[in-house]
Amino acid sequence: MTAAGDAEMVHGHLADLVREAILVGELEPGDRLVEADLAGRYGASRGAVRAALMELAHEGLVERLPNRGARVREVGLAEAIAITEVRLAVEALCAAKAAERVSDEQIAELRSLGRQMQTAVATGDVEVYSGLNQLLHRRIREISDQPVAAQVLSRLRAQNVRHQFALARRPGRVQVSLPEHLAIIDEICARSPGGAERAVRRHITSVLEELQRTAEEV
């Protein structure tokens, strides 16, 4: 019996498993990803692991140095800012399109989400708020019905999870974040594309400022 548990053979795309392990924090930036190890751990062949690592490298989550193996990529602050800038641009587009296309049911859903976020902040439940936050952004993407933007965003978000997480835990962050999110919801529900775009811009701009603030706090 090994300490890490038996080799569980899982065929649900190996890349998904490793990606999840990285996103959850089970694997940290800098950790080496040795093909043979992962093959044993997940009960897959080395070839499958190789393919999965190449996939994750293309997504920007993993770094592959020739003949030196793969490791979980470290996303520095400068790059995190660059990523967030692009996110700003694309999420603004999504919000505008969502405001054009949103249905009555979806308006009710978004409003409900907003109320849930308010109560989460009121009760100080940062975990729940963070989850609702992600859910809100995802629903906006879905409503916008812009698959290209959705794909770009999901990749950028994956690269940034670590910073996103650190940011959410900063004291006082939620108090700033909540009204911004509520404004986004209001504008989309008012079916105002321009307003929604501006609201998203304000929100992610404030995220950017927070990021730059952490940069100065070295």
Add this chain to the structure above:
Amino acid sequence: MTAAGDAEMVHGHLADLVREAILVGELEPGDRLVEADLAGRYGASRGAVRAALMELAHEGLVERLPNRGARVREVGLAEAIAITEVRLAVEALCAAKAAERVSDEQIAELRSLGRQMQTAVATGDVEVYSGLNQLLHRRIREISDQPVAAQVLSRLRAQNVRHQFALARRPGRVQVSLPEHLAIIDEICARSPGGAERAVRRHITSVLEELQRTAEEV
């Protein structure tokens, strides 16, 4: 001697060769990409071809159906519009950042590019104009110094080359396009981020309208 030429072993990343073949039009959408064929054609092993195809699939240029092989992906008009919408958002960001960072030498270079484009239009040389067009957009990306945006854009552009090409050849298109490009150059050279962003928005919006027009002309 085979009709297709001898197997030339080239090690300059196989994916680049196939990508170029697709971008140039040597391989058309729908064409099957049989691993053994490509392996023979480029004098590489099947494993290398496999890796290259996976890479191109991640870039969105190739479609890989399980157990059915790969083919050059067909990008429909609806998707081309979606891609262009995202391009609009990200290129606007690039232009704004470029306007903030542009140096005096770069201003001279952009102005020179603008003059070359004018003469190309005056002499009716669409080929040259198209090349200068691409060069302009690339230089703006480089000046903006936003690697994340640059990577996103290069991928989106690759998926859209076919439509982009068809659009450039439409009669009267250059006459609309030229002043828009000159406006972008002017705003960047005036170091006006907001103006540059609006200029890019106007330009790509006009591209979008042209695309939608082709959609109606079925």
Add this chain to the structure above:
DNA sequence: CTCCGATAGATTGTTGACAATCTCTTGGTT
């Protein structure tokens, strides 16, 4: 004591063969 080179171990890269899957053809049946 430090620095340099050689050797051994570990890890990735590549190849060829085999297995699984799909497609197209062929022949029979209703």
Add this chain to the structure above:
DNA sequence: AACCAAGAGATTGTCAACAATCTATCGGAG
């Protein structure tokens, strides 16, 4: 004539062994 089933051929998916490369350790020379 249309439809279905079976088989052959083609193509992709997987695997294990081998080669190439890198990293760490050890011994010797300055």
